[in-house]
Structure formats: C-alpha cells, structure tokens
Amino acid sequence: MDAVFYNGVSARPIDAQVSLLDENQQLLIEVDGETPILVSFADISITHSEKSLLVLSFGKNPNRVIEVKDETFRLNFLSSNKSGKKGITYFKLIHAGWKVHVLLALLIIGFCLGTYFYLIPFVAESAVSILPLSFDKKVGDMAFEQAMTGEEIDSAASVTMNEYLKKMMPGESHKYHLNVVKSEELNAFALPNGEIVIYSKMLRHIKTDDELSGLLSHEISHVTNRHSMRLLCKSLSGYLLLSVMLNDVNGLMTIILDNAHNLQQLSFSRHYEEEADLSGLKILEQYNINPKGMIDLFEILQKENTINVPGFLSTHPVTSDRITYIKQHISKHPYNFTPHPELLVLLNKGKAQLRD
C-alpha cells in the first residue's frame, strides 16, 4: 500500500510502502534503498483517523510519522490491531455513528437532570444530620418572629393549652410551647424551635381531648423528625452541595438562616406528613392515649375541606388516605389506653377562654 513517510529528521515527504503483518501484530514500512522498518502495533499511536486518512506515529526521538490515504487500509488496521491500549476501543466508540452519540447525549442529559432533581436534594436532606440541634432553635426563632408579626396571640387560652401539654406528655413537654392564634383558618403548624401554633378556629372544632392530643403529637413529630430543616436543606440543595463538599458547615448555616423566613411558605411533602402521622401515633401509644382521636381529627378536617384533590396531585396525602393508613396502623399495633378526664377539663377550659 502506498504511503508517505516522514523520518522525524526532516519534513521532506518520502514515498513508502506499508503492509500489515496481522499475525505478528506489526507494521512493515519499506522505503527504496533503505532497510525496512518493522514496528509492533503496541508501539504505534493513532495520531489521526478519518475516512480515507490514517496518520500514525511511533518512536520518541526521532518521532516518525506515516500517512496512508486509503480507507480499506485504515479499516484493516483498526480491525486487526489487538493491542487495545492505543485507543482502538475509543476510536470504535467515536465512530459508532450519530445515533449512538445522540443516545449517549440523552443519557447524559437524563443523568444530569436526575442528579439535579433527585440526587442533590437527597444528599442535602441527609446533610441535616451534621447540623447541631441548637441550630434548629435559631432557625425556628427567626421563623417564629416572622410568622407572628401581625398575628394576635390569645394569651389566656395559650396558658391553658400549655398546661394541657404538660399533663399530656409529662416527660417532654418542656421542649415545646403552644400558642393559640386568632384566625379563621383551620390549621396548625410547628416550627423547628418547638413553637407550635394552633389557630383559634381549629381549637373550636376540636371536641375531645384525644383529638387535640392527636393534633399535638402530629405537630411535635414534625419537630422531632426535623422536617422543616430537611425541607429547607432540600430546597436549598444547590448551595448546600457546595458547602458540604467544602466541609463548610458555617456557610451552610448562613444560607439556611438567610432563608428561614421562607419556612412557612414551604409545604411538607406527603412523605413528611405520613411520617409525622405515624410517629405521632407512637407518642400517643407512649402516653396511653386513644389513637382514634387522630382519625376523628382528620374527619373534622375532611368535613371542612370542600375541595378534594386526588392523591397524586396534592402534596398532602388526601385526608381519606390518611384515615385509611392510620386505621391500618392502629389495627396492626393495638395497645391499652386510658381515658384522660383531666385533659378534657383543660381543653374545655381553653375553648371557653377563646376570645371572639
């Protein structure tokens, strides 16, 4: 096969003949009037390969170059070369055609999207464990201040409700603080510092102490599971990834604090709500409280909620779903509970104290 040879000393082209010795994995280069050169495939670098052009080089000093402008030779060289290490596989991949390349591109795009929407948030959520608990308090304090601006706290009812909490869970009540806020919204929420807010309308709709205990156990579970913190980390995952990679916990805290005021606007995922329901039930069991209160509570919510969004559209588990899985849980984990007349007294007292 005709080729052009450059001897690595001068740029003058030299006409040469090349042939492939497949069995020996060697290339034979013959130039008129000179001793033939035998190079093993393993010592040859493919400098360039395209249709009808193959540029090979070998040797460090002098670095010799051989240029063959023939497609059959190029294909034969690529297929008979078994040295592998000089990038044969790579060239095959490169020449795999546009369909393979487009597929690879889609794969990479999919991978990037997956990383961005699933992996990074997941990592960020897990990063919560490296934050000290004292930090939850700081974030909660800021968010509480923000949430209470312009709100009217019913202090008399709040005092009674805190007494209720003390009687309900004697061991742990000091970690939490209840606030009754005047509002026509049927809602309650908890902040990472243990501040729990119950809207007055919610309190009015609650009939039994078991219902109120169910509500409180649910809200407390949001705090103990650090749901707010996890959600914040997840929604700020882009920045967080960087701080975690740089092991910069301080930077991470700054970002979270800067965003603490958004806390109330974030809504928990169905997963978090379910987790809070189930750990709430554990609290009820611990203090011998009738778990049916939680079901009754959701029935109240269900009655008030006129719009019923199908489960997969809503971020909250639809109330009927919640009732179903709570019922299932109760039937699987039966336990003995006792009535708590002292709690009912406090509930009624608190409701009576509510201002209009």
Added chain:
Amino acid sequence: MEIINQPDAVGKRFYPISFKGRGAEYFGIAIVNLLLTIITLGLYYPWAKARQLQYLYGTTEFNDSRFEFHGTGAEMFKGFIKAILIITILYGLTFLLVYLRMPIIGILVMYLGLFSIIPLAIHGSYKYRMSRTSWRGIRFGYRGERNELYKIFVKGILLTIVTIGIYGAWFSMNLRNYILGKIKFGNAQFTYNGDGGKFFWMNVKGYFLTIITIGIYGFWWQKDIFNYYIDNLKLTHDDKNIDFKSTATGGDFLGLLIVNFLILIFTLGIGYPWIVARSLKFIFSKIQITGDIDFNNLIQTEENYTDATGDDMSDMLDIGFVV
C-alpha cells in the same frame, strides 16, 4: 506533493491552510469524553482533553499535511495532579491565614501567589503544547526564558496599575511579541511585530464606536483585533519568509458570532461542538499564507518536553492559550 505551492510569476508561493473537522464528529468525541469523564468522576478529564486536541490538530491541514498532537492523557494527568496540588496549597495557605485572623495578609498571599503562578503557567503551557505539536513529524518548540517572562509581567502589571489600565495595550503586545517570537517550527522561527501604541488606539476607537453604535461596531472591533493578531505574524527560515494575512471582514464576524449565538441558545448548549468546528473553519479560511519557504527543507531541532503542569494550570486558571 509540492504541486500545490509552486511559486507564481514573482516567486511567491501560496500555502493552503484549512480546518477539515466537522461538528458532528467533534460532537461524537465530546459526548464520548463527557460520558467517560462522568463515569470516572472527572479523572478521565486529562485523557479527554488530549483526545479533543488530537482531533482538532489532526483535522487542521497545512500545505496538504495534517498537524499532529502527541500529548497523552498520562502526561496531562500528572500535570493535572501537580497543578491541583499547587493551587490547593495556595488556597490552603490563604484560608489558614484568614483563619488565624490575618485576612489582609491572607489575601495578599493569594494575589501574590496567583500573580507568580500565571507567568509560570503560561511558560509551562507554551513549552508543553509547542513540543507536543508537530507537522510532518517536525516539532514546534517554545524557547522563552521564564525569568524574562516574569520581568515583562512585573513591569506590565505595575505600569498597568499605575496608568489605570492604559498600559494594558503595551503589556499585551510585549507579551505577544516575546512569546510568539520564541516559538520555533523546526529550524524555522516565528516573529510577531505588535505595536502597543497602534493596538491601544485601535481599541480606543473600537470601544467608543461600539458604545455609539449600541454594540454593532463590536463585530468590526473584533475583526480589527483578529486581523492585528494575524497580520503581524511572520515565519522565517534561513533567508526566506512567509507572511500571514487575514482576509476577515466585520461582516464575516457578524455572521459567525450571531449564528454561533443562535446555535448555543436553541440547542441549550449541546451545539457547542458545532460552534467550535465552524469557528475554526472560519478562522483558517480567513488566513492567507504567502512567501518563499520550502517546507521540505524544514529540519527537526526542538526537544521533547512532557511536563504538562503549566498547561493544566492555565486550564484551571482559565488563561486562554494564545495570550
């Protein structure tokens, strides 16, 4: 072989130069490299870079022969590790000083460090790239002195600060004259003859006209700079020369850059390999090379140089290859 540059009536020869690469091919390479880089958590990067350079050099044809890039992933990987170490040490030192409540000294150390790394990176980068580039087996080479480059840098930066940036044009031309003037192509020698004053007024004109025309003149400004870089370049071999001349117009640049921009936007960045390919095709198609050098007489003179630290450092600090 030599039919293509037979001398014309006045003894001048024309030397064709062109880029033969295609966007689709380069896309394939970029995608395969990206995939391998992701799979190896970034470790493949030096090999990817070597492959990409190999393709771009291998598809650039001068006088009927392709350029060759001999750099390997292994060389670049070693350089990559060294460059990471150097930069990590520098940042580590800065953070340590800031942590020890000496932020001003810390920041000073960082700036001084970066300032002294840049000439080092440029020097190393040229030495490596040139030595790894060849044409018909004849290597290029960079014979600049590190200390000379430092002198130009120190003088240039100090005067640029003192003159609130005005000296920048002279600084840029001094660097170009020095670096390009130290580049060898076998036993042929490049020279660049830039003039700080001309370059300065060209940029002043470009700057104000661009503002007045709400940016439209920017393409012509771009053309002026490109032409200034090309037209002052020369290659000498014994008593023979070749001259480089740009035939690019402002309109050409307008077409190139607007289409590049549209490709980038409408493909969400995936079309980047096409932008590289068409830009290189454009650049080489606008360079006219004439003279009387017989390239068959080119002789190997330059040594191998395989330390890629400077090159990887330039890459990390994002210093463009051509100053």
